[in-house]
Amino acid sequence: MSATTDLPPRRGPAGQGLPDDVLAELRGIVGTAHVLTSDGDVEPFSRDATPLFRARPDAVVLPATTAEVSAVLTLATRRGVPVVPRGAGSNLSAATLAEQGGIVLVLTRMNRVLEVSSAELLAVVQAGTTTATLGDTAAAQGLLYAPDPGSRTVSTVAGNVAMCAGGLRGLKYGVTRNYVLGLEAVLPTGEVIRTGGRLWKDVAGYDLTRLLTGSEGTLAVITEITVALLPLPRTSGTGVAYFGTLADAGRAVDQIISDGVLPATLEFLDRRCINAVEDFAKLGLDRDAGALLLFGDDGAPDVVTGSLRRMADTCQAVGARDVTLARDIAESDALLAARRCSLPALARLAPITMLEDVTVPRPKLAEMVDRIDAIATRNDVVCATFGHAGDGNLHPTIVFDPTDGDARVRAEAAFDEVFRTAMALGGTITGEHGVGAAKRPWLAERLGADQIALLRRLKQAFDPAGILNPGKLGS
Amino acid sequence: MSATTDLPPRRGPAGQGLPDDVLAELRGIVGTAHVLTSDGDVEPFSRDATPLFRARPDAVVLPATTAEVSAVLTLATRRGVPVVPRGAGSNLSAATLAEQGGIVLVLTRMNRVLEVSSAELLAVVQAGTTTATLGDTAAAQGLLYAPDPGSRTVSTVAGNVAMCAGGLRGLKYGVTRNYVLGLEAVLPTGEVIRTGGRLWKDVAGYDLTRLLTGSEGTLAVITEITVALLPLPRTSGTGVAYFGTLADAGRAVDQIISDGVLPATLEFLDRRCINAVEDFAKLGLDRDAGALLLFGDDGAPDVVTGSLRRMADTCQAVGARDVTLARDIAESDALLAARRCSLPALARLAPITMLEDVTVPRPKLAEMVDRIDAIATRNDVVCATFGHAGDGNLHPTIVFDPTDGDARVRAEAAFDEVFRTAMALGGTITGEHGVGAAKRPWLAERLGADQIALLRRLKQAFDPAGILNPGKLGS
Numbered sequence: 028m029s030a031t032t033d034l035p036p037r038r039g040p041a042g043q044g045l046p047d048d049v050l051a052e053l054r055g056i057v058g059t060a061h062v063l064t065s066d067g068d069v070e071p072f073s074r075d076a077t078p079l080f081r082a083r084p085d086a087v088v089l090p091a092t093t094a095e096v097s098a099v100l101t102l103a104t105r106r107g108v109p110v111v112p113r114g115a116g117s118n119l120s121a122a123t124l125a126e127q128g129g130i131v132l133v134l135t136r137m138n139r140v141l142e143v144s145s146a147e148l149l150a151v152v153q154a155g156t157t158t159a160t161l162g163d164t165a166a167a168q169g170l171l172y173a174p175d176p177g178s179r180t181v182s183t184v185a186g187n188v189a190m191c192a193g194g195l196r197g198l199k200y201g202v203t204r205n206y207v208l209g210l211e212a213v214l215p216t217g218e219v220i221r222t223g224g225r226l227w228k229d230v231a232g233y234d235l236t237r238l239l240t241g242s243e244g245t246l247a248v249i250t251e252i253t254v255a256l257l258p259l260p261r262t263s264g265t266g267v268a269y270f271g272t273l274a275d276a277g278r279a280v281d282q283i284i285s286d287g288v289l290p291a292t293l294e295f296l297d298r299r300c301i302n303a304v305e306d307f308a309k310l311g312l313d314r315d316a317g318a319l320l321l322f323g324d325d326g327a328p329d330v331v332t333g334s335l336r337r338m339a340d341t342c343q344a345v346g347a348r349d350v351t352l353a354r355d356i357a358e359s360d361a362l363l364a365a366r367r368c369s370l371p372a373l374a375r376l377a378p379i380t381m382l383e384d385v386t387v388p389r390p391k392l393a394e395m396v397d398r399i400d401a402i403a404t405r406n407d408v409v410c411a412t413f414g415h416a417g418d419g420n421l422h423p424t425i426v427f428d429p430t431d432g433d434a435r436v437r438a439e440a441a442f443d444e445v446f447r448t449a450m451a452l453g454g455t456i457t458g459e460h461g462v463g464a465a466k467r468p469w470l471a472e473r474l475g476a477d478q479i480a481l482l483r484r485l486k487q488a489f490d491p492a493g494i495l496n497p498g499k500l501g502s
Numbered sequence: 503m504s505a506t507t508d509l510p511p512r513r514g515p516a517g518q519g520l521p522d523d524v525l526a527e528l529r530g531i532v533g534t535a536h537v538l539t540s541d542g543d544v545e546p547f548s549r550d551a552t553p554l555f556r557a558r559p560d561a562v563v564l565p566a567t568t569a570e571v572s573a574v575l576t577l578a579t580r581r582g583v584p585v586v587p588r589g590a591g592s593n594l595s596a597a598t599l600a601e602q603g604g605i606v607l608v609l610t611r612m613n614r615v616l617e618v619s620s621a622e623l624l625a626v627v628q629a630g631t632t633t634a635t636l637g638d639t640a641a642a643q644g645l646l647y648a649p650d651p652g653s654r655t656v657s658t659v660a661g662n663v664a665m666c667a668g669g670l671r672g673l674k675y676g677v678t679r680n681y682v683l684g685l686e687a688v689l690p691t692g693e694v695i696r697t698g699g700r701l702w703k704d705v706a707g708y709d710l711t712r713l714l715t716g717s718e719g720t721l722a723v724i725t726e727i728t729v730a731l732l733p734l735p736r737t738s739g740t741g742v743a744y745f746g747t748l749a750d751a752g753r754a755v756d757q758i759i760s761d762g763v764l765p766a767t768l769e770f771l772d773r774r775c776i777n778a779v780e781d782f783a784k785l786g787l788d789r790d791a792g793a794l795l796l797f798g799d800d801g802a803p804d805v806v807t808g809s810l811r812r813m814a815d816t817c818q819a820v821g822a823r824d825v826t827l828a829r830d831i832a833e834s835d836a837l838l839a840a841r842r843c844s845l846p847a848l849a850r851l852a853p854i855t856m857l858e859d860v861t862v863p864r865p866k867l868a869e870m871v872d873r874i875d876a877i878a879t880r881n882d883v884v885c886a887t888f889g890h891a892g893d894g895n896l897h898p899t900i901v902f903d904p905t906d907g908d909a910r911v912r913a914e915a916a917f918d919e920v921f922r923t924a925m926a927l928g929g930t931i932t933g934e935h936g937v938g939a940a941k942r943p944w945l946a947e948r949l950g951a952d953q954i955a956l957l958r959r960l961k962q963a964f965d966p967a968g969i970l971n972p973g974k975l976g977s
Contacts, residue, residue: 145760146865169762191705202703204712205680218952226861227893228677228933230666230716231941231948233957233975237679237712241705258762285620287644287733329804386701390621418702458703466706473706477693481963482708488959500708 045085045129049106053088053130056098061136063087072131075116075123076178077465078379079435084111084125089133093211093219093250099132100248101217104492110215111496112244114155114183118190119382120463122243127497134185137250140164149208149225151253154185158192161254170256173200176459177370185249191241193459195366198284198417199291199324200257202459204240211251212239215490225253238485243461244496246489260325264335265292265359266352268342269316273297276318277393279345280416283322284389286341288334292323293417294366297396300373300411300424304365307372312365316348320416321366323359369413370424376409377426381438385445387454389419398448399423406441408434420458447472462500470500520560520604524581528563528605531573536611538562547606550591550598551653552940553854554910559586559600564608568686568694568725574607575723576692579967585690586971587719589630589658593665594857595938597718602972609660612725615639624683624700626728629660633667636729645731648675651934652845660724666716668934670841673759673892674766674799675732677934679715686726687714690965700728713960718936719971721964735800739810740767740834741827743817744791748772751793752868754820755891758797759864761816763809767798768892769841772871775848775886775899779840782847787840791823795891796841798834844888845899851884852901856913860920862929864894873923874898881916883909895933922947937975945975 045053053062063069064086073083090096103110109129116123125131138155145168152161158179162172176182176192186192188210193202209223223229223236239247270276276295283290296304296319305312312319320342324334339350353359374380387395396412403410403425414421423445427434446456446469456462456469471479486493486501493502520528528537538544539561548558565571578585584604591598600606613630620643627636633654637647650669651657657667663685668677684698698704698711714722745751751770758765771779771794780787787794795817799809814825828834849855862870871887878885878900889896898920902909921931921944931937931944946954961968961976968977 146756147863148759191709193703193705197703201680204709205676214952214956218956220950220953220956222953224930225863225928226930226933228668228672228861228890228895229930230668230934230936231930231932231945232937232953233721233960234666234679234712234716235953235956237709237715240712241709246708258759258764261762281621284623284733287736289733327802327805327808330802333802386703388622388700415703420703453700455699455701455704455706457706458701459705461705462707470706475695477689478695478697478707478710481689481693481695481710484963485708485960488956488963 045108049102049108050086052102053086053099057088057090057095061089072113072116072133075118075121077119077121077463078381080121080124080464082124082126084131085128087131087133089136091136093213096132096213096248096250097217097219099130100213100215103130103494104216107492108494109497110494112189112248114186115157115178115181117178117182118186118461118463119384120457120461120465122190122461122463122499124464126464132248134183143168143170145170147225148256149253150256151251152184154250154252155183158182158184158187165256166259169259171259172206172254172256174203174206184252184254188240188249188252189242189244190461193420195294195415196291197415197420198293199289204237206255207236207240207252208255209253210236210239210249212247212249214247215492215495223253227255243463243500245486245500246495262328262331263291263323263325263359264331264353265321265323265362266335266339266350267362268320268322268339268347268350269313270318270320270347272317273396274393275346276320276416279320279342279347280392281390282341282345283338286337288337290322290324290334290338290417292321293415294321294413295319295416296365296369296413297411300369300413303372303376303411304368307375308364308368310361310365313349319365321362366413373411373424373426377428379427379429381425381442383423383442383445384420384457384460385423385449385454386418386420386458387449387452391452391454392416392419392421395421395449395452395454399445402441402444402448406437406444408437408441410441419454464499467499520583524577524583525561527577528561528574531577532563532565532570536564547588547591547608550596551594552596552938553856555596555599555939557599557601559606560603562606562608564611566611568688571607571688571723571725572692572694574605575688575690578605578969579691582967583969584972585969587664587723589661590632590653590656592653592657593661593936593938594859595932595936596940597665597936597938597974599939601939607723609658618643618645620645622700623731624728625731626726627659629725629727630658633657633659633662640731641734644734646734647681647729647731649678649681659727659729663715663724663727664717664719665936668895670769670890671766672890672895673768674764679712681730682711682715682727683730684728685711685714685724687722687724689722690967690970698728702730718938718975720961720975721970737803737806738766738798738800738834739806739828740796740798740837741810741814741825742837743795743797743814743822743825744788745793745795745822747792748871749868750821751795751891754795754817754822755867756865757816757820758813761812763812765797765809765813765892766800767796768890769796769888770794770891771840771844771888772886775844775888778847778851778886779843782850783839783843785836785840788824794840796837841888848886848899848901852903854902854904856900856917858898858917858920859895859932859935860898860924860929861893861895861933862924862927866927866929867891867894867896870896870924870927870929874920877916877919877923881912881919883912883916885916894929939974942974
């Protein structure tokens with residue numbers, strides 16, 4: 028989502044290269060064509076969507092079957108070779124970089140939708156199926172795959188599960204974790220396990236399905252996923268409201284939820300974001316507003332009409348400058364465009380776009396944005412914030428020019444303050460992008476030493492040789 | 503829910519008694535009045551709601567604070583004393599019996615609702631708060647705590663979390679796991695950790711919140727729970743349909759769900775169950791029907807009316823003998839009474855009531871009930887089945903007189919076949935009651951040797967001395 032740069036990698040240089048016999052064994056497992064080692068071939072796998080992070084793997088391996096994944100992992104554990112599982116590499120937390128060298132294991136060849144069942148309301152897909160393919164295949168049968176991360180057109184389902192991807196519908200529909208019913212996964216030592224299954228209710232054993240969800244490729248390699256689907260909502264609708272201040276928008280959000288509406292969409296843009304979007308896309312947004320609030324719902328037509336009307340009334344009651352309801356899908360899409368092009372609009376402002384991801388309790392949203400603005404001013408950085416108002420998930424975004432003196436240092440200092448502020452307000456350092464290498468320095472402060480020690484013991488229970496995505500969660 | 507009996511305990515006799523210095527230290531931690539050791543005092547804690555299982559603990563300890571829980575666990579780990587955490591003891595899988603002696607740690611003194619927030623849609627409660635208290639306190643603020651296990655009037659929230667309790671609303675609302683946002687828990691080695699928090703979106707670290715949910719008191723002692731709440735539905739409605747066969751009812755269920763309705767209630771009773779309920783409660787049920795299907799929904803009035811009408815039409819279309827919609831809450835309650843009194847009605851038939859709990863994929867529901875009937879006939883046992891048609895969760899219930907020769911052996915043989923049949927149909931040995939000691943013998947067949955070995959390693963990562971609920975999950 029952001030361009031990589033010519034900056035040097037932030038951490039560890041490339042690995043020392045794999046021994047010839049390991050490479051030969053890898054070629055024997057997946058076929059010579061599916062083991063990449065040349066500079067040109069591995070370059071795309073030396074970065075993900077996180078700016079400023081880069082690490083060259085010794086080899087990129089693309090298995091076609093679960094058995095091949097198992098054979099690669101067995102070899103890796105035996106020889107102590109790091110393995111970093113990867114789907115599309117669209118994550119924003121440097122979660123799929125081989126900072127200790129070794130193998131990047133790319134699951135994109137395993138990309139078949141194995142089943143969609145409207146009777147059982149579920150789908151079974153291979154790891155490398157894209158989220159959009161799953162969503163489109165389900166929709167063709169009148170079914171909804173609810174999680175909708177921003178990267179859904181390219182991201183893989185296993186990647187979504189590994190990161191517990193979020194999206195715009197979190198408040199009403201939950202996140203990826205709420206839709207994973209079962210997994211096939213390969214342990215670092217090669218065993219293939221099946222967790223959960225096709226059932227909504229199944230309490231036989233520890234909940235490994237949920238433990239693997241969000242484990243960021245550090246515990247096992249997910250090869251197949253069974254997800255829950257919902258009936259496709261019959262209709263949807265969208266509205267937009269402008270407020271003088273973000274505090275006003277925050278009051279509207281609190282009031283909407285206290286009134287008993289759990290809308291499908293409740294997104295905000297701050298003033299800087301509104302102006303960047305308007306510069307970029309000329310949508311006719313109100314440049315003088317302190318905040319823009321997008322609200323939407325889906326379901327039965329009467330319910331959607333009623334819920335949009337109530338939300339519009341609430342916005343008006345707390346003093347919105349202007350409230351508009353879309354009359355049709357085209358108008359809905361036009362309203363949603365403001366949110367959708369926030370990131371590209373901000374990315375135009377400078378060569379480097381650092382998109383961050385913190386969550387605070389919903390009533391603290393406006394206070395958090397105010398404090399982010401103060402932090403940005405104090406550190407002399409350009410920062411705009413948008414995000415998911417319904418679940419308190421904010422994406423403060425700093426843009427800078429890396430050739431501009433210590434701009435990067437100032438950006439990093441600002442984010443350090445942002446993370447600590449979020450925690451001080453009862454929030455967290457990452458709502459949906461993951462910890463990866465990018466947030467690892469703040470994890471101990473968030474979880475405490477006792478929980479970090481427990482994470483290490485859990486990691487060891489799965490991965491005794493420590494080969495799976497080393498340096499990340501559980502390290 | 504079922505009476506215990508005078509049968510000898512199925513496994514291990516009482517422990518050998520705790521050393522005097524351990525008892526003295528326990529009394530120092532929680533106060534003398536809160537350490538019970540006499541036969542009379544510990545008797546109620548020698549059994550839970552599971553018939554045929556009984557085990558006398560050496561001591562029952564009732565802490566009042568998290569610090570006391572931590573001190574007890576630290577002592578227990580140091581001295582190698584088994585500790586079995588317990589709430590109300592309403593579980594049906596012998597999950598809270600001290601089969602290896604030691605301490606039953608009862609959390610019922612820690613029973614305060616600490617917070618209900620309509621702005622944040624959450625509540626924070628201490629471990630021993632009853633599910634009904636949580637539900638009532640939330641409802642008083644217009645909020646819904648969605649999980650509704652049958653034992654909710656007595657069960658504790660921490661017990662629900664430890665067992666990942668289900669209930670009647672699973673299909674539409676999910677189970678306990680879907681509503682746990684954060685936990686305070688004490689590790690067996692005494693450390694107090696906080697997992698998750700107040701946020702819908704938080705991916706910092708492994709998902710310990712969900713790992714502890716359903717871990718049946720084998721990994722940590724849960725002391726405080728933060729749960730998500732929903733806006734209270736504005737209205738609800740219920741209907742009932744009779745079918746000639748369970749296969750017809752199953753087709754209706756499949757069709758309802760394929761039509762895009764996810765009802766709040768979709769419960770079934772088989773013929774034997776209908777007749778037992780009618781004998782017991784004289785509700786005017788159709789004794790000749792092969793199956794009774796209760797359907798219900800909640801939400802906005804128009805939606806509920808529409809969804810009940812659609813479900814009624816579907817039942818009629820697949821050949822229901824009779825379909826009735828309740829006209830008001832009183833009629834709804836009367837219809838629901840048939841389901842609510844299934845268990846007491848069956849329990850009247852014989853001294854011992856073994857209520858079981860398997861789940862199969864929803865389209866296999868009717869086949870599973872037919873196979874249960876065949877198994878019952880083959881083993882010469884009286885078995886009636888009711889359950890949650892929406893999520894494929896069945897409760898086959900065998901009643902017998904323990905003085906009747908080998909009745910118990912036949913009942914156990916029948917259930918062994920039932921569990922294996924559920925697994926053969928792609929189902930599981932427990933949908934919502936848990937593994938406990940009761941299902942432990944079938945767990946390896948369900949999960950496979952590799953996953954059982956992994957469960958053991960996870961258990962060890964939490965509980966190096968193996969003191970917490972030994973012999974259960976992870977052992």
